[in-house]
Amino acid sequence: ETGVTQSPTHLIKTRGQQVTLRCSSQSGHNTVSWYQQALGQGPQFIFQYYREEENGRGNFPPRFSGLQFPNYSSELNVNALELDDSALYLCASSYQSQGVEKLFFGSGTQLSVL
Amino acid sequence: AQSVAQPEDQVNVAEGNPLTVKCTYSVSGNPYLFWYVQYPNRGLQFLLKYITGDNLVKGSYGFEAEFNKSQTSFHLKKPSALVSDSALYFCAVSPSGGYNKLIFGAGTRLAVHP
Numbered sequence: 641e642t643g644v645t646q647s648p649t650h651l652i653k654t655r656g657q658q659v660t661l662r663c664s665s666q667s668g669h670n671t672v673s674w675y676q677q678a679l680g681q682g683p684q685f686i687f688q689y690y691r692e693e694e695n696g697r698g699n700f701p702p703r704f705s706g707l708q709f710p711n712y713s714s715e716l717n718v719n720a721l722e723l724d725d726s727a728l729y730l731c732a733s734s735y736q737s738q739g740v741e742k743l744f745f746g747s748g749t750q751l752s753v754l
Numbered sequence: 755a756q757s758v759a760q761p762e763d764q765v766n767v768a769e770g771n772p773l774t775v776k777c778t779y780s781v782s783g784n785p786y787l788f789w790y791v792q793y794p795n796r797g798l799q800f801l802l803k804y805i806t807g808d809n810l811v812k813g814s815y816g817f818e819a820e821f822n823k824s825q826t827s828f829h830l831k832k833p834s835a836l837v838s839d840s841a842l843y844f845c846a847v848s849p850s851g852g853y854n855k856l857i858f859g860a861g862t863r864l865a866v867h868p
Contacts, residue, residue, distance in 0.1 A: 644797070673855070673856075681861070682758075682858030682859050683798070685855050685857070688855060698855070732798075745797035745798040745799075747795065748797055
């Protein structure tokens with residue numbers, strides 16, 4: 641397995657609510673990225689955190705926010721949910737060892753907004 | 755705008771026959787190129803990557819990909835398809851190198867028939 645665990649696996653929310661998705665990575669994985677995969681689409685980059693600081697963001701509004709914690713876990717928060725936020729949310733963490741970088745994806749959280 | 759195109763929504767191939775899944779990209783500079791596979795209810799699994807060097811890259815499960823700079827293509831290939839190869843395949847690029855801020859194509863569904 642990848643060592644990247646996401647919770648919950650499935651979630652149902654209503655429009656206007658707020659949601660927090662969680663990701664747990666292996667020790668030493670200093671970089672975590674979040675992606676949104678809408679039905680029938682490829683994943684889209686939301687943002688990336690490195691050592692608890694955001695260091696890159698895709699074309700997503702500010703109501704998408706994140707946190708990365710010292711214990712290699714992270715969160716994706718989405719406020720004021722919209723119907724179009726329904727998607728699979730993927731967390732990916734990476735580390736570098738001896739000049740080699742590796743990236744691992746979690747299995748995702750399927751969010752349905754009604 | 756930077757983008758990745760996978761022109762085929764679905765590729766059908768008979769077991770034992772060679773397969774090709776196409777990918778073209780529009781990214782400036784010298785991006786890293788990747789192929790990932792996604793099985794139902796699973797995250798993305800890394801197949802292979804191209805950084806520099808030999809244009810033919812070998813990856814996991816017998817897959818390989820051919821980089822063509824003049825055509826900005828990175829087609830995925832396998833000499834002999836297996837039914838178990840049936841899945842969703844994504845081509846991705848990293849404009850800045852490494853695994854950062856990947857741009858994914860929309861995906862191609864591969865169906866291998868017995």
